[in-house]
Amino acid sequence: MSDNETLTQKDVLQLLLNASQHSVTREELTSARQELKQDISVLRIELKQDIAEVKQEISELRTELKQDISEVKTEIKSVVKTLSNLQWLIVAAVVSFYLKDSVLAWLSALAK
Numbered sequence: 001m002s003d004n005e006t007l008t009q010k011d012v013l014q015l016l017l018n019a020s021q022h023s024v025t026r027e028e029l030t031s032a033r034q035e036l037k038q039d040i041s042v043l044r045i046e047l048k049q050d051i052a053e054v055k056q057e058i059s060e061l062r063t064e065l066k067q068d069i070s071e072v073k074t075e076i077k078s079v080v081k082t083l084s085n086l087q088w089l090i091v092a093a094v095v096s097f098y099l100k101d102s103v104l105a106w107l108s109a110l111a112k
Helices: 009-111
Strands: none
Touching: none
């Protein structure tokens, strides 16, 4: 502005230019803000869907693991039963080995 506090045509044009640039900047910011909000909204929806899919996959894996654990427990029980039977067979063989002379003597005494 000039010293005599009057606006010249140049001053008015400069003020109008500054005001219009400021409003364009605001409009651009508002537009950019709206675009960002839309992008964030879309990303939120996609993220929720991804989280739901991951939860579903975890649930399926959990079910599979429970089934596998159950099968392993059944197999372990079978192996334990087999080992128990083998243990008794070994005990019977050891006892019969040590007592065979006594049993044979007893049987021969019965035969006479």
